[in-house]
Amino acid sequence: MLMRKYAYWISTGLISLLYLASATFYITQGDTVRQLLGALGYPAYLVPLLITVKLLGVAAILSRVNVPLSDLAYSGMFFHLLLALSAHLAAADYAGAPPAVVGLVALAVSFLTQNAARARASPYALPRA
Template identity: 65%
Template sequence: MTQSYVYWISTALLSLLYLASATMYLAKRAWVVQALTDLGYPGYLVPFLTAVKLLGVAAILARVSAPLSDLAYAGMFYHLLLSGLAHLGVRELRGALPAVVGVVLLVSSFATQNIARETPSPYAPFAERQTSLN
């Protein structure tokens, strides 16, 4: 029961982090383009990143298929990892904090997904436990 709460709370907070980021990308586009340029990335990535963030949240929350959800988790992991490293690369430690928080939430959500969801992921740590209970 506790692990089910861990899943839903971490998934909700991760989703809010990504939705807030996508909203900021839409509302403050010029500032985001400048921030990405300062990190060494081209500004034309903003629309693509906005769409991917929204679609990733939708894939995890809707869970139409476990493989699609796992792909969204993998994409978010690499995005958060590269985002944190980009901020550390320019010695902007405060900018890396959301990425660190996001990785913690992502790992918590991914590790407990099979306890809270009916369709198990074969890649999550508790895959055997969930399927053996059925």
């Protein structure tokens, strides 16, 4: 049980840092991000939207005010990371793929172990042991 708590907090910290660093990069280097997204085939208007949802996703998971909202944030991050990975691979930008892979692994560990570390259980994660 204790190992699952550590796994939860370490993986949740990693995914939170990944998303906060990404949002910070998007805020401080907006023009560069627009060019990079354009090279991957995405429109530039997504930048403000991505900044917002990245910050709100981290807030929903860390605060966990509402378990369904937290689970929705997990699913949004899953699809975002999956699309990021596929976009980098499709554009032959293999250097951009590792953060998405690390994010997917950390996200899966965080989601699956959340019930071991949180008082209010998610019906979709592994049961408390």
